[in-house]
Amino acid sequence: DTAVSQTPKYLVTQMGNDKSIKCEQNLGHDTMYWYKQDSKKFLKIMFSYNNKELIINETVPNRFSPKSPDKAHLNLHINSLELGDSAVYFCASSPLGTGGTEAFFGQGTRLTVV
Amino acid sequence: GQQVMQIPQYQHVQEGEDFTTYCNSSTTLSNIQWYKQRPGGHPVFLIQLVKSGEVKKQKRLTFQFGEAKKNSSLHITATQTTDVGTYFCAGKTSNTGKLIFGQGTTLQVKP
Structure with missing residues (x-):
């Protein structure tokens, strides 16, 4: 069983569209994250949720809206997609607070905006 | 804001050579991963x-955390082609609770 699963793995869409990426973890972790990895492999934290509550919200455009229906799920909705949103988005989870112990990453979603 | 810097960005080595990547934080870390x-x-x-x-130590990998808890290193002895990849350090401070990643070091190993 995959510990942290994201869907879809690949997403190609046109500018201006709205899209969602889903993430689920079956590890029983309390904390989940979204990271953005650009073409230079830089991993930047976007959001962090602890037990469905938003605790970290980095400087991310309002077009990005995370939603956590329960502590096992953290979805990412993106409105009005722009070319610069093209990147690999990783969902991750960890068991204790924000980065207290190791983070388990999903396989990533490669988003390409054309 | 808190920054975690990692060098070098890229490293190409011949198989069998050693490799080291360095990580430096602008603030004291509670832990580093x-x-x-x-x-x-x-x-x-x-x-x-x-x-x-x-x-x-993990087999050929040696990890160090600095005395001031602001820097760290990863050293690989006698690299193998299976070591190819990007190595990231990630630091956490006790006040922010965020796990901040370094830029990563991409290792290429020539057989």
Whole structure:
């Protein structure tokens, strides 16, 4: 069983569209994250949720809206997609607070905006 | 804001040579973690260091945490082609609670 699963793995869409990426973890972790990895492999934290509550919200455009229906799920909705949103988005989870112990990453979603 | 810098950005070595990547934080860290990302893959946790001056080994990999808890290093002895990938350090401060990743060092190993 995959510990942290994201869907879809690949997403190609046109500018201006709205899209969602889903993430689920079956590890029983309390904390989940979204990271953005650009073409230079830089991993930047976007959001962090602890037990469905938003605790970290980095400087991310309002077009990005995370939603956590329960502590096992953290979805990412993106409105009005722009070319610069093209990147690999990783969902991750960890068991204790924000980065207290190791983070388990999903396989990533490669988003390409054309 | 808090920054975690990692050097070098790229390293090409001949198989059998040693490799080291260095990580420096602008603030004191409560712990530091290391991850490896294979090409096309996702970051995978390698190790966590918590104590000042701590040294841990995993086979050919040696991890160090500086005395001031602001820097760390990963050293690979006698690299193999399976070591290819990007190595990230990630630091956490006790006040922000955020896990901040360094820029990563991409290792290429020539057989």
